[in-house]
Amino acid sequence: xxxxxxxxxxxxxxxxxxxxDKGRNIIEEMIYSxxxxxxxxxxxxxxxxxxxxxxxxxxxxxGIRPLYIFKKGLERxxxxxxxxxxxxxxxxxxxxxxxxSPFCIYEGMKDLNLAHRGEYKYFDIDDHRFHCIPYCLExxxxxxxxxxxxxxxxxxxxxxxMVKSMWSERRNDVGEYELDDSFxxxxxxxxxxxxxxxxxxVNDNTWxxxxxxxxxxxxxxxxxxxxxxxxxxxxxxxxxxxxxKYRIDYPPIDCTGLSAEDIxxxxxxxxxxNDNVNKIIRCNLTNVDRNQYKKINSSxxxxxxxxxxxxxxxYKFKDEEKKMDTQINISNLSEEFAKYISSEISxxxxxxxxxxxxxxxxSNLMNKVEKARNAEDLNR
Numbered sequence: 001x002x003x004x005x006x007x008x009x010x011x012x013x014x015x016x017x018x019x020x021d022k023g024r025n026i027i028e029e030m031i032y033s034x035x036x037x038x039x040x041x042x043x044x045x046x047x048x049x050x051x052x053x054x055x056x057x058x059x060x061x062x063g064i065r066p067l068y069i070f071k072k073g074l075e076r077x078x079x080x081x082x083x084x085x086x087x088x089x090x091x092x093x094x095x096x097x098x099x100x101s102p103f104c105i106y107e108g109m110k111d112l113n114l115a116h117r118g119e120y121k122y123f124d125i126d127d128h129r130f131h132c133i134p135y136c137l138e139x140x141x142x143x144x145x146x147x148x149x150x151x152x153x154x155x156x157x158x159x160x161x162m163v164k165s166m167w168s169e170r171r172n173d174v175g176e177y178e179l180d181d182s183f184x185x186x187x188x189x190x191x192x193x194x195x196x197x198x199x200x201x202v203n204d205n206t207w208x209x210x211x212x213x214x215x216x217x218x219x220x221x222x223x224x225x226x227x228x229x230x231x232x233x234x235x236x237x238x239x240x241x242x243x244x245k246y247r248i249d250y251p252p253i254d255c256t257g258l259s260a261e262d263i264x265x266x267x268x269x270x271x272x273x274n275d276n277v278n279k280i281i282r283c284n285l286t287n288v289d290r291n292q293y294k295k296i297n298s299s300x301x302x303x304x305x306x307x308x309x310x311x312x313x314x315y316k317f318k319d320e321e322k323k324m325d326t327q328i329n330i331s332n333l334s335e336e337f338a339k340y341i342s343s344e345i346s347x348x349x350x351x352x353x354x355x356x357x358x359x360x361x362x363s364n365l366m367n368k369v370e371k372a373r374n375a376e377d378l379n380r
Contacts, residue, residue, distance in 0.1 A: 001126050004042050005227040007053035007160070007194030008211035009035055010091065012066035015215075016280075016310050026309060027280075030246075031213050032069050038212050038226060038241050039073045043080045045228060045239075049125050050082055053194025053209065054089025054135065054160030062092070062102050071106065078110055085123055085130050088116035089160040089194055090175040093135035115158075120145040128154040128189070128231060135160055139177040146183055154231065159183065160194040163202060171195070189231050198222035199238055207236060214247035217282050217312075221249070246309075248276070252284040256318065260295035263288065267313070271304055280310045287318040 015027040042050055057066055077084055086103070093116065094101055103116040113123040115132035118141065123130045129152035133145050142161075149157075161179040162170045170176055176195075184191055184206050191206040197219050199210035209227045214220060225240040253266050267283050293315060298305075305311050 001048045001128055001154075001231045002045075003049045003051055003156070003190075003192075003229050003231060004045060004047045005051050005053065005190075005192045005207065005209040005229055006038065006042075006212070007192075007209050008055045008089070008197055009052070009070075010055055010058040010211065010213070010215065011035060011070055012062045013058040013213075013215060018310065032066075034212050034241060035069060035073060036076075039076050041226070041239070041241060042082065043076065046080075047082060047228065049130075050077060050084045051130070051156070051158055051192045052084065052086045053158055053192045054087050055091045055194060056086065056089070057092040057102055060092055060094050060099070060102065067102065067105065074106065074109060074112060078112070081111075083111040083113065083125050085113045085125075085132065085158065086115070087132045087134040087158050087160055087194070090135050090173055090177070093118070093137075093175075095137065095175060097137070118145075120148040122150060124152070128152075128156055130156045130158060131188075132158045135175070136177070137175075142177065142179065142183070151187075155188050156231065157183070157185075157188045157191045158194075159191070162195055163193070163206075166196065166200070166202070169196065171197070189234075190229055192229075197224075199225065199227070201236070205234070212241050214245065214280075217247065217249045220245065220247050220282075246278065247280045249282045250284060252286045254287055255285050255289070255292075256287040258289075258292065260292045260300075263292065264296060264300045267301065268304065271311075273304065273307055276304070277307050279308055281308055282312040282314065284314045284316075286316045288315050290317050290319065293317070 009031070011031065013028060013031055014025040016025075018026045020026055020029060056070060074084060088101060088103060092102060101116045103114050106112060107114060113130070113132075115121040115134045118134060118136045121132045123132070129150075131149050133142060136142055136145065142159075159179060161177050163179045163184065164181045167178050170178075179193075184203060186205060188205055191202075193202065193206065193208045196208040197211040197215060198208065199222065200208040202208065207227055210222060210224055211219075212224055212226065214222075214224065223238065223240070224242070225238060228237040228239055229235075250270050253263075253270060255263050255266070258266065263285065270283060271281060301311065301313075
């Protein structure tokens, strides 16, 4: 049996506030186009089933257009006779039991198997059983749902989240939970994971397929696409949807001693015009002289900007004071607040009793923020 493993389509995602001649967000339309290209690629592959490991939509309340686009994709797969198995992810699952899942409107479609209510479900296709654990509102619930698994002779597990061994690479998304490595059992023929946007082998039977699209420059160097999985042999074939990357983060250019004209010339050398048509690119300039920076005007880069979807230029000036690049763990705001206040208070001659009161008060406020953040998406 062969399956296609995909995840993190994020239909409805918008970026850059740039629109086409019909007033539609360009990035959003690119993602829809990529989704349909992926569907046609899957049909050409003729797998026995398609597994989508969560985050079909970018928001738990998607608009009409992403809902319609996804329906058309499902209909194409249905016409080709390819069954589909889908779980909800942290982006497209309601953050409250009183809210309705966007997947409800697809229930009842032929050969569509949905797990989206935070509860374990299994589906039998041919000689394999697909065990689905969708996004759960509480982290502890994953273990209780995992214990409900009813094994068959051949088993595939589908989950959405960041496994413990990769937690340092978490996305810091709303409702992001750690998946215990104990879920990654060797008695599954295959474990299909969603959430990480980069293609990644976790162990011999476990993979993140990653997303097809590039949603930020943090993902510019990731491998993107889908996975063709032969469950009989264990062979995994990564497949790219795009021939070349469309989001490019160029390596830094050292601008020491360069004039404004020299800096622009270096940008053009790095960004070959023919290679950057309809691309999203970022140039990183270091050791830039402020006086020369002021002489660079938009007209000097207009030719390049016309060809690109977007051109970002990051300037780091040579006289800038180096600052510590501290990563804040937004999944534990109270702990981060305590660390920050402790370091700042040490510079002031407050009593220990006063220090403790400030930390306790602030930490309690952060705990309230964390609870609110888990209930509603504050990142929108």
